[in-house]
Amino acid sequence: MNWRSNICKISFFILISFSLSFFFTGIYFCVFNMCYFIEWxxxxxxxxxxxxxFLFDWMSLMFMGLVLFISSMVIFYSNDYMExxxxxxxxxxxxxMFVMSMMLLIISPNMISILLGWxxxxxxxxxxxxxxxxxxxYSAGMLTVLSNRLGDVAFLVSISWMLNFGSWxxxxYVDLFSELLEAKMIAxxxxxxxxxxxxxxxxxSWLPAAMAAPTPVSSLxxxxxxxxxxxxxxIRFNALIMNTGFSSYLLLIGGMTMFMSGLGANFEFDLKKIIALSTLSQLGLMMSILSMGYYNLAFFHLLTHALFKALLFMCAGVMIHNLMDCQDIRGMGxxxxxxxxxxxxxxxSNLALCGxxxxxxxxxxxxxxxxxxFSSVNLLSFFFFFFSTGLTACYTARLIYFTMISPVNLPSSNSISDESWNMLKGMLGMVFMGVFxxxxISWIIFPTPYMICLPFFLKTLALSVTLVGALMGYTLTLISYNENSLTMNWLLLTFFAGSMWFMPYISTRGVSPTFLNLGSGLIKSFDQGWCEFFGGQGLFRFFRQNSVMIQLFQLNLVKIYLLSFLIFLLIILILL
Structure with missing residues (x-):
């Protein structure tokens, strides 16, 4: 096992050294407002x-530094987890390879090179x-890859639309062609x-399903x-999205995602799926603020969220590892x-998630x-922002109660301990970043402090919603902990909210089989049917029949020439 451990440690040291160099270079670029294009x-x-x-600016360099830092900690953590x-x-x-693909995507200003990383x-x-x-x-992997292929198809079509502009x-072009039809299609x-x-x-639906991967992978x-x-x-296409009018749709979709995932996490009992749904909620928050034009804020939350979410998954991995692969929070305590x-x-990490x-x-x-x-959003978006924040605190309090505070639900004979030092060292590195x-990052990205002047009620609303949500989560968990559970009295609502608004069922049993069967029928009737009849097989049949005729002429038989002459005369007589 020694050489395997050495591979983990060597990978860790290489990644952490690159991480620090990229991060400090990003700070330098941010302070002096520099941007480099490198063409190879x-x-x-x-x-x-x-x-x-390649595009090197403060955004790409800081993001790469953070990705490499988290991946180095995850690899160090994996030394014990995957022992x-x-x-x-x-x-x-x-x-x-996964990290390298992400880095290629981050530093690419070109659609083709982005597609390679994508x-x-x-x-x-x-x-x-x-x-x-x-x-x-296998089922989770197939759902993941098929869902992502839809986006890949959209990406490929947008690459073909970009041909109209002479470059990928x-x-x-992002700031220039917002009035054109092509720009709207590409956006x-x-x-x-x-x-x-x-x-x-x-x-x-693919995001909670992807929890079938090992926990270090989920963390990354x-x-x-x-x-x-x-x-x-x-974030990179923000100007195009804002100028073509798709921002309002993105705001609605982000808000719905935030609300749906926050609600679903309060009915979930799988530890990794709860954290996955919290990721989905934060992604909805990023998309929502992005669609309002504040792409710097979205990027800032992207960086901070990465820090505490990686730590949250690492802690969950230690719990699962010690509990002999049990992921049900009702079996903890x-x-x-x-x-x-x-x-x-x-x-x-949970408190950082709650804000x-x-x-x-x-x-x-x-x-x-x-x-x-401060922005001019409608009541629905305002509800999505603040109610979803309350739901985040609600499921966090529920999760802490089930895992930390509730009576012991563990096996009477267990060997749970904090003795895995490699995992602890990886987590402690993330704790420092999760706190500080x-x-x-805010001092680097926003050197001039924001002063947002609001009435007292709105200024304290975020903190109030978080505290009320945490209190509600704790209270409802205490009430529903006994046998006469509230969720059993509201079974249909529980089933609807806890199954992500039926999206997994629609994806796996509704939409996917329908489109797969449709694709199979199209292949049989089109690719293997008419295309073959008029394409490869049809041409083969045509040339084979004509080659037989040509071979007959090449035999130099008198009767063939006589027959051809008679047919020729007959055609002339008919025409006359």
Whole structure:
């Protein structure tokens, strides 16, 4: 096992060194407002150039630094978590390829190179979701890859539309062609691609299903890589989305996603799925504030959310690892007595998620909610913003009660302890960033403090909603903890809210089989039918019959020439 451990440690040191260099370079670029385009001429054939373009600005460099930091901590954490796995080298290589795909997407101002990173994320996420080779993993992997392929198709069509402009370097055109029909088409297709990758309604069902992957992968995917790719794409295309009028649709979709996932997490009992639904809620928040034109705020929340969400998944992984792969929160309880350090990290990350003052989530989340009060949004969007914030505190209080405070529901004979030092070191590195990361990043991105002047009621509304939501969550959990559960009295509502508004059923049993059967019928009737009849097989039959006729002429038989002459005379007589 020693050489496997060495691979994890070498990968950790390489990634952390690159992370620090990128992050500090990003700070330098941000302070001096610098931006570099680097063009690499891959191939020159006659007068055609194949050029790879890279965009280095403060946004791409800071995001890459954060992605590499989280992935280094996850790999260090995986050294113990995946200890019994004989294929740990393959796992580490897949994670590194995953991170490289994300980095290619981050630094690409070109649609083709973005597609390389985009498809790389889709393919490697499929391989990681089916890593535990069982039926559940295969089903989840298929749902993930099919949902993401819809976005890939939209991306490919937008690439073909970009041919009208002579270049795929979208960064040069985003501010210029907002009045054209092509711009509206490209904006719509980019929005669909981002919605599939970031699992917005109606493509949300794949995100909780992707929890079939190992927990370190979930920590990486849900914090800074796969699901944030769509938000990052929308940040880059923000000017186009705002100018073409699709922002209002994105605001509605983001708000609905935020509300649906927050409601669903309050009825869920799978620990990883609760955290996955909280990720979905935060992605909806990012999409909503992005559609209002505050792309810097969306990017700020993207960075802070990545810090505490990676920590939250790491803590969940330690709990699952110690409880012999049990993920049901009803089978836990009083873990604070058995895992004190992990429980402390878990509570810190949960409080950061709720937006408790002076933790990482507070600086971005509170700012977003205050800006939404300051903006001219309608009542529905206002409800989505604040009620979903209350739901976040509600399911967080419920989760802390079931895992930390409730009576012990563990097996009487267990070996739960905080003795896995590699996992703890990885988590402690994330705790530091979860506490101090929000303030540090806010000082870098917003060197001049925002002063948002609001009435007292609106100024304190975000904190009040969070506290009331946490109190409601704790109270409702206490009430429904006994046998006469409230959820049994409202069974249809529970079923509707707890099943993500029936989206998994529609995706797996409704839409997917319908379209797969339709595709199968089209292949049989079109690709293997008419296309073959008039295409390959038809041409083959035509040439074969004519070649037989030509071979007869080449035999130089007199009767063939006589017959041909008689047919020729007959045609002339008919024509005359």
């Amino acid at each position: 001429e891959v191939l020159m054939l006659n007068s055609s150039n194949v050029v790879m373009t 019994g796995d004989v294929f740990i080298v393959r796992f580490i290589l897949l994670v590194i 498809d790389g994320l889709g393919l490697i996420s499929y391989l990681l979701v089916i890593y535990y080779q069982n039926f559940k993993s 370097n979208y960064i040069f 719509f297709l980019m929005m669909v691609a981002a919605m599939t990758k970031s699992a917005q309604i109606p493509f949300s 995917v849900h914090s800074s890589t796969l699901v944030t790719a769509g938000v990052y794409l929308m 009083s873990l604070i007595n058995y895992l004190p350090l992990t429980s402390a990290c878990f509570c810190v 408790m003052p002076f933790l990482a989530g507070f600086y971005s989340k509170d700012l977003i909610l205050e800006v939404s009060c 990361g929000g303030s540090m």
